[in-house]
């Protein structure tokens with residue numbers, strides 16, 4: 162990668178623009194969309210050699226594709242930026258591009274856990290992850306233990322009580338209360354007991370938070386969100402620092418489970434990644450203004466935003482994140498009816514599930530993303546009926562505030 166560069170790059174925009182290189186036979190400036198299901202060999206011997214070799218990206222489409230490789234290399238470069246591995250050398254990561262965040266999580270869990278094992282996780286996970294644990298993994302004989310991982314005593318108790326735990330999976334910041342978990346502290350505890358640690362870094366992106374810095378084993382993203390950034394495709398990525406493990410068991414499970422990406426979505430993802438830093442700076446500065454505005458508004462009863470000093474995880478967030486991000490949730494006074502009335506009155510902010518797109522997205526977790534959970538489970542996660550989730554976009558801030566003002570009237 163970038164073998165011609167004689168100096169280190171100083172930021173993630175340069176990396177996002179140049180990590181993939183221009184390595185294609187037609188000298189195309191951008192990595193082309195290699196819309197092909199398979200790749201040709203000149204001779205039987207060449208086919209044999211490619212099967213034996215490490216480069217699986219020019220063999221068969223489910224196993225890889227040069228357009229996937231460009232996106233994988235770029236995301237791995239961002240996530241490893243400035244970090245060193247256990248050997249003191251620049252951290253090397255292996256990334257596998259998937260059809261969705263859910264597919265990346267499936268490969269992660271299925272390749273590292275088997276029937277009889279357990280995974281330790283926490284409250285307020287992404288709804289799909291929670292259901293994957295409780296519905297799919299449970300039927301495969303893999304148990305999920307949920308504990309408040311912000312409390313290390315509770316974490317240690319859970320580990321001591323459940324010797325079947327093999328993996329600790331955390332999401333920080335987490336949906337939709339913006340709960341944050343101390344990655345360094347959880348990883349130290351997990352390693353004391355020889356456990357693997359995986360982090361869903363979707364809300365933060367590698368620009369705001371790099372979990373590998375704290376010794377975690379895996380990082381995954383729904384690339385559907387900030388990494389693509391424009392809402393043009395569904396995708397996911399799974400990264401690991403144990404290259405040997407990534408190239409053997411994780412790779413095998415990935416291609417056999419069949420959750421591979423496709424070259425069109427990989428191209429859209431590459432395009433989005435180029436402006437990640439620019440977009441995040443704007444998303445974040447807008448979010449601070451929105452949070453302060455809502456926090457001071459008499460029609461709003463409370464705001465969950467990790468950048469507010471009143472948020473219970475504010476200290477953890479600012480310790481491990483470059484900025485507290487673009488996501489928040491809040492409750493308007495008057496419960497569910499007032500919340501629905503507020504959403505219906507919005508004119509600019511878009512009513513849709515998902516997050517991390519350039520435009521502001523507003524959703525109602527209790528009736529949308531977390532409808533799959535019982536009311537009791539939702540309340541345990543802090544998802545009250547009137548809670549509104551707000552993914553701050555990059556619109557001009559005055560227009561977002563005007564829309565909020567008229568909808569809160």
Ligand SMILES: *Cc1c(COP(=O)(O)O)cnc(C)c1O
Pocket residue numbers: 261262263264287289290332336361363364382383384385386395396397
């Ligand atoms: C969206 C999301 C997922 C699932 O990703 P898909 O791309 O929708 O499959 C997983 N984790 C988090 C935190 C998410 O926001």
